[in-house]
Every structure is written in structure tokens, then in C-alpha cells.
Amino acid sequence: MKFSQYFSLFAILSILVSCSSDSEPTSETDKSGTPPALAPIPTDTYFPPISRTNEWETISMETLGWNEDQVDNLYNFLEDNNTDAFIVLKDGRMVIEKYFGDFTSDDNHAWNSAGKNLTAMLTGIAQEEEFLKITDTTSNYLGEGWSSLPSEKVLNITIENQLTMTTGLDYTVENIFCTDPNCLTYLNEPGTFWYYHNAPYTLLDDVIASATQQDFNSYFSEKIKEPIGMQGLFIKVGYNNVFYSSARSMARFGILNLNQGNWDGLSILSDQNYFNTMTNSSQNYNLAYGYLYWLNGKSSFRLPNSEDEFTGSLIPNAPADLYAGLGLNDQKLYMVPSLDLVIVRMGGASNEELLGPSSFDNEIWGLINAIIEN
Template sequence: MKKFFKILGLAILLFLAYFGFTTYPKLDLISGFSAKSIASGHFIDNRSIEMIEKGDNDINMIDLATNKIDETSKSASASVYGLKERKAIYREGLGATLINDDFDESKLYEVPKRTKLNNNLVFPYGNKEVEKVVFENIDYTKLDKAVANAFDKKGEKKKRTRALLVIYKDKIIAEKYDTGFTKDSKILGWSMTKSITATYFGILQKQGKFDINKPAPIAEWQNDERKNITTNDLLHMNSGLEWEEDYEKISDATKMLFQAEDMSKSQVVKPAKFKPNTHWNYSSGTTNLLSGILRNQFKTHQEYLDFWYSALIDKIGMNSMVVETDMAGNYVGSSYGWATARDWSKFGLLYLHKGNWNGEQIFDESWAKYVATPTNDSNGVYGGQFWLNAGGKYPDAPKDLYSANGFQGQNVFIIPSLDIVIVRMGLKEDGQFDFNGMLKGILGSVK
């Protein structure tokens, strides 16, 4: 019996050592992701904690967290086996923010001023109900089949599509939602937010207020080789700066999103590994650095907050959208934009029409071409904070397709040659979900 207890004790010690070495350092990130996800999903989209846990947080390791919601303080907290508790607070206008112990919750904060479209126009240029239009060159039987095929059958969790929207010539020709989601559901776009962030540089450039080809205005870089990095290099993810984007472990990206107070600084401190415009490397830190550059274009923080909505989001009627901020008040331009599928589609339509929104040119036509042109060393898969099909990633879709893409398969596909925008929101991404097959089916319905 003593021998048994010795072996048992040794096994427990080995397990604790293994746990301490492999899992304990991740607990801060696990509970941080979970608390932030619960707070955002509940207070932005009114989802129940059970729905979020079974959907958004149904991820390996993240499902270890135990979560709580405090309706009074509008916050959520999470811990793993009672360890490493993290808290996220919700503030109207700013969304949910993951905070640390040093964060002063009583401190006054500014919120963006919002305006809502108030006209008598139908979608996409107004808020009247969608017009039913039948196009003779659309095979609706094929289209409906392709759309239905993107969703799981009852009880399955293979495709996990939440929303699918197809727009042809500015009219919705197909729209379907998973159980629990509707046209009014706000869904996190994750890295689709990067494409939103980039657009502000196109807007400022049109206004004559910013030149992307000049060296990036980062004071910390002026005394070393990084002074040669341009904003154009940053927009192309081609700065040459060190960065690790890996969500399966503790990496630069996960430390930024779940630990950093000021996310705009996470990429700033990284050294140069390559010369600018020679080595493409996808980096959420770069996009948050771009958000920081945007912040510095304005005299006050209030102007920065307002600009994101007045210059783009509310201007094109994406009134459901909320872009969340970090503890320092920066918009998390890499990852935290929420909107309905219909509002995400408006962003795609803006680019489909080369920056023209119902007669108003929001950015120059050349900007749409810029973001859809392959950046050096990306093998035709990436442009200016947009993903491209120039290299034939989707063999059954036109080469001119480009898209805003996000974690777990959030997509706004823009196909200029066919006058089509497709929005797919879900929980499975490429490799797990057949995007090429979905595109082939949908596009095959257009004669």
C-alpha cells in the first residue's frame, strides 16, 4: 500500500510539474480571452453566458474557464480552476475592455459621438426594409442550395456558419442565419477590422492630410534603421519588424490582445529583422500601431474617437458597428470590430464601388486598387490590409476577388468583375470550412 501511495504521489507531482510548465503560464491568456469574449458577446449582442460558452468560447483550452457576469457593473470575469482571474468591463460606445489590477474603473472616459442615417432610402443606402428583386440571370434554386450547404445540419458542428449574405448589384439575393442569430445580430469580425483601420488612411489621403509613402511618424524609430519604414510598408505588413502571430501559444499577438495596456505600442518596440518591403509577415501588432498613428493625427482624443464613425462607419450607415478600445483608449484596429452581417456588407459595397457611397466619394478610386494590389513577397495573397485571390487561393473564384478576413472564418468577399459582395460569419476557417466550394456554388448561380 505504501508503494502505491508513493507511486500516486509521484504521479501527482509529475502532473503538477507538467501542468505548471505547459499550462499555468497560459492561464492568464485563457481567462483573459474568456472574460473579454463573455463581456463583449453579452453586452454588445445580448447573448447569454451559455450561448457564448457553447459557441464563441468552445475552443480548446478556452473551455477550461469558469465565467461570471455582473449585470450591475456591466462586467464579466473568468478564471481557470480558480486561478488567474481576469475581468473585462463594458462601457457604452467603447465596447468591452479587458483590464488589469491597475486599471481605474472610476476614471471618466470619452465616448465617440454617433449619428444614424435618417432617410427614406432602402438598403444599402438607408434603413428601410430590403427590397425584393428578382434577377433573370440568377438561378435561385442553385443559389439557395449553395447557401444552405454552407450551414450545419441540425445537431452538427462541422461548418458552423452563423450568417451568409449575398449581394448582387446592390440587392440582397440570399440571406441565411444559424439558430440564435438574425439580421440584427452583431458579430465580431476579428481581423476584418484591419481592413476598416486601413481605410482611414485612404480617407485621410483623399483629404490631403496624410502621405502613406513617407516614413512612419514613430519617434522611437528615428535613431536607427527603422526610420526608413513607411506607413505604406506597415499597411502592406512588410515593415521587416520582428513579430510572432500565433494563437496556439503565448506569442506577441496573444500577449498584446490579452495583457497589453496600450496595444499601439506592442509593435513599436520590436527590432528590425529585415529591410522594409522585402519580407511579408502578418502582424496584428502592426495594425494596432496604425491605429496609434491615426490617434496622433488629431489634437484631442475625442476627435480621434469621433473620426472613426463620422468619416466612415456612420457615414455609410454601419450603425450597428462598435469598435472596441484597449485600456489606453486606442481602438483595437486589429481585431475588435462588431457589426451585423448587413452592415459588414456595406463596407464591402463601398469597396465594390471604389469608394463611392451613393454619390459621395469617401476615398479615391485609386485606393481600392491599392488595397487589392499584391504586396511584395506575399505570393499574391495580401494587399493593403486585405486578402487577395490574385495568386489563385480560391481556384473557382475570379482572380480579382479580394476580401476582409477574420479569425474563425469571418469574411467580406468583394468581387468587382461580378458586381457581388458575399459576407460569411462563422466559427470555422480555411482548412476546416470549404470556402472555395462555397464561392463556387454561389457564383455558379450567376448566369
Template sequence: MPKTIYSFLLLFFCFGCNKETVDPTPTETIYFPPLTGTIWETKSIASLGWKQPAVQPLLDYLELKHTKGFIILVNGRIVMENYFNGHSGTTNWYWASAGKTLTSTLTGIAQQEGILNINNKVSQYIGTGWTSETLAQENLITCKNLLTMTSGIEDIANGDDVSSANLQYKADAETRWAYHNVYVKLQDVIAQASGQSWNTYFNTKLRDKIGMDGVWFQSGNNSVYGSTTRSMARFGLLMYNKGKWNNTVILNETYFREATSTSQNINLSYGYLWWLNGKSSYLLPQPQLTIPGSIIPTAPNDMFMALGKNDQKIYVIPSKKMVIIRMGDAADNVNLALSDFDETLWEKISALYL
């Protein structure tokens, strides 16, 4: 082969390779809706290559199971947004224990501002005597223990009452995992550390910065958050983007990673008030029984979750670029954070794209 032709072919071949390398298909950026107004970009089922016939069975199941609001985001864009049973996009609904993750997030924000340290004991911020334990027992309890449900406080006998008389010793801190409403003491810690009311600090540092609506209200002994379904989706989107809203850091990534990773060696499926899918075992809120396997076997293993009574759900799935919100009444009678509803729901969600 003549040298000139060989050189031309080699140049052509290399040019083709370089073109493929330097001109890849653009990666879609994460979308963030404006802080005010109702504009929110959408993305169609067809554009994702999802299966349209799987949509109606999912919607039928959601309505059958007493759902009120349901949203799927992909890379921040709304793919599905549906309301049922008299609910609408402007109606507020309670988050129940899914709102624990709001307290976790505010704790991280307060720590990055240098006004608290989660490794410090709770009594350093709100004084001693906040429990009925001995001083030595109480001083073992750190803010991190409240984040990880390892305070050792009696979790069944006195229900959700967090008055000092009802916060009684069960075990030393860090030796026992038990789901308990005592985490709300972190709201008192933050109020004392910041010199502001909990509501003011929450609104200023989180709610208003990502365009959420909603309010905190008292329900029995609980401090509960209520908002629209889209506001819950905004928070899920923030956590999907590792604590950043657009280019603004709301929660630093170090704390985010700690919060959404195994936080202790007793319940591997629990972070800082976040549930974690795909671990080798988990504990349910009440029984002291380690159950082998993933919490929701039908869902992606990298999913982390905010779960609340009567099936309030925030699912964040990094590998699928998805955030999924479910608000409503209990799918099957009254239940706590976890139920069989999750497994069947995920079978129907997965049918959209598998």
C-alpha cells in the same frame, strides 16, 4: 429594282440598325440602401436566372460549418440573406482581421484629406521609440509598410502584442512580408494626425456616412470591430463601388485601386490589408513559403477579400457585381484568415450561377 423601292428598303434597314443601337437594354444601376432604417431592395434568384436547386445545398453547408450570418448582394441588392445558429439580423458579431480593411480605408481617407502621407515614416506621427528597434531601423518603417505587412518587425515570437518592447527587429522594412498586428499603429497615426480619437474619426468619416452600425472593442491586444452582417455588407458595397457611396466619394478611386492591387513584390496576393485572388502566388500569414497559384482557385480571379480569424469574410467580385458576407464561428476548428472552407464554399456559391 426601282430606285424609290431601293431607297425605301435602305432607309428601313438603317432605321432598324439605329433603333437597336440607340435603344439598348437599360443597364441596372447600383443600389444603395438608405442610411437609416431597415429598407434594402432585394432581387430574386429567379430574376437573375440562377439555379434554385443549388440554394439549399449552399444553406445546408453554411449551417453545418457554424455560419451565423450570410449575405449575397448583386449590384447592391440582397439576393440571399440568411441567419443560423441563434444569430439574427440585429446581432453584432466580430470582424476579426477582416476589420483590417477598415483601417486601410481610414488611412486612405486621412491621406486624401492631406493630414498624412503613407510614404512618410510612422515615427513622424507618433514619435520615435514606438518599437524596440534602433532609431535607424525604426525610421525605415513607413505607414505604407504597415499597410502592406512589410515592416520587418518580428512576427511570431511575441504574438499580437504591439507594445514597444515587443516590436522587435527581424529584417529591414520592405525586405520581408509577414502578417502582424502592428498595423494597428496606423490607428494611432490617424488619431495623432487628425487631432481626434480613432473612434471619432472612424465614425465621422466612414461609419455614419454609409449607415453602418457597430463599435470598436478591445480583445486581448487587438482592436476589433463588431457589427451586424448588413453593416459588413454596407462596407463591402462601398468597396465594390470603388469607394463611392451613391454619388458621394468616401475614399478616392486612386487609393482604392492601390489598396486592391498587389502592393509589393513579395506577396503578390496582398494589397493594403486586402487579400487578392487570382494572382500567380501567395504567402500564408505565418510560414515564409511562397505558394504557387490563386488563393481560392474555385473563386473568380478578380475577387478581393477581407479575411478574419474563424472565417469572417468579405468577398468583393467586380466581374459578377457581387458582394458576399460570411460571419460566424470557425468552419473547422480555430483558424487564421485563410482556410479550406473558402474553396468548398465557392464551389457551392458558383453552383448558383454556373
């Protein structure tokens, strides 16, 4: 029997019982005839189980007081813009989980540069475990000859420069993804200019592997993936090391971030100074960039493939405290501490292929605001 049939039968029985016993209050009212108070909205953080990955507590938009009548506008926008998966969590609980076309909750998708967040947190863990210091020169772990710079120049590049996109390596080369030594040449002194140069970031994976003396995937799995119940894998695609996982795994990582590196009492990243620097302006040249995290609400920002600085907030429609993983073709992991929200979007490019932020960010947040604003 369908739920609707059960509901109808229950309603009829309730009416019959009420009519046969008018002097007794029904279960829906107290003796004064006043309906019972609604249950309070839970504000504690929910952590989905590790061993039962299909189990996830939900909460309705009605319970949250959200505007459910605005949801179709959001779904139409997502579908029109090549979306495969979309998730909204409130305090860790699933409010929206929507898949489009043939894509399902079990399917894996590339994070693209949203995966930089994973590497940033893993670097902090490696430092906490004293395998490295982010102030160390990169050459300590990559050895000689990893670039075409003379020794007096290359020794000035640190792990922190890699985390902040301030290595000074030449970003005007033909392929900014190329990690071959001949592609890594001198342009600026480290720490004096910000440019979204992918190759130095990619080499962080080799730095971590060298420092820990472990395979990068194995170290990531041990320190982040398995403890929080993620699945997925970093896969070499050309010069890039791209993480693939389900949308739910990306959402789990979002919960870990909103809890500042803690998963249900288990400390994944204990170093709060590192976490705070990672998710705040890490240098003065692009205020909207931390340690491989994009930041909203700053007075100015820079974008990939550009040397220009723009005035204002990165995503004007989004909350000022939002920080994010933003990847090629509009892979999005939005985290909003003030609202305890995690939002995941996976799919194809909404319009043009951009490496990180795009107009999609502001458009989607306009639609999200119409739902969550009371």
C-alpha cells in the same frame, strides 16, 4: 388572410372572368396571345437608404436566372460549419439573407481581421485630407520609444510598410499581436519581406488617431460609418482593436468598395490611385496582398503564420478579380467587381482557427458557383 389564400382566390377569379369573356384577351397576354416580355434584370447599383436601415431592395434568384435548386446544399454547408449570418448582394440588391441558430439581423459580430479593410480605407481618407502621407515614417505619429529598435532602424518604417505587412519587425516573437515596445524588435529591413504580423497593423489605428487628432472610432464614424449607414464599433480586445457590427453593415461596406469609394454620388474616398493600389498587389513578396486586402487570381500567394510561397491562385474556385477581407474564424467579406457581387459570412471557425484565408474559402465558392453559373 395568408398570401397563399389571396393567390388562390385571385387565380379562381381569373379563371371565372376568362370563361365568361372568351373573346377578350386576359391581362396575361396581348391580342396575339403572346405573354409579355419579362422585365429586364436591373444592372444599376442599389444603395440601401441611410435613414431607414431595415429597408433593402431584394431581387430573386429566379429573376437572375440562378439555380435555386442548389441553395439547400449551400445552406447545409453553412449550418454544418458554424455560420451565424450569410448575405449575397447582386448590384447592391439582396438575393440571400440567411441567419442560423439564434443569430439575427440585429446582432453584432466580430469582423476580426476582415476589419483591416476598414483601416486601410480610412488611412487613404486621412491621406486625402492631408493629415498624413503613407510614405511618412511611422515614428512621426507614434513618437519615440514605440518599438525597441534603435533610431537608425525605426525611422525606416513607414505607414506603407504597416499597410503591406513589410515592416521588418520580428514576427518570431512569442505573441505577434503584442504592441508593447519590447515585443517590437528588428528582424529584416523594411520592405524586404512579407509576413502577416498583426501588431504593426494594430498600431495604424494610433497613427490615424495621432495624425487626425481625433479618437479613432470618432474619425471612422464620421468618414465611413455614418455616411454609408453602417453601425458598429471598434472595441479593444487584448492588444487588438476589433470591429463589431451587423452582417448588413459589413454588406454596406462591400457596396462602397465595389463602387470604388463612392456611395450613391457621395465621395467617401476620392483618391483612385490609392484605391487601386489598395486592391491590387502592393509589393512583390505576396502578390495576393494589397493594402490589408486579400487578392485572388494572382500567380502566387503567402499565408499567415508561414514564410512559404505557394504557386497558384488564393481561392481557385472564386473569380480572379475577387478581393476580400478575411478574418479569424472565417469572417468573410468577398467583393467581385466583374459580377457586382458582395458576399458576407459571419460565424465560428469552420474547422481550424486560422487568421485569414482557409479551406472554407474554396469550398464555399464551389457551392456558390453551382448557384450563380447558368
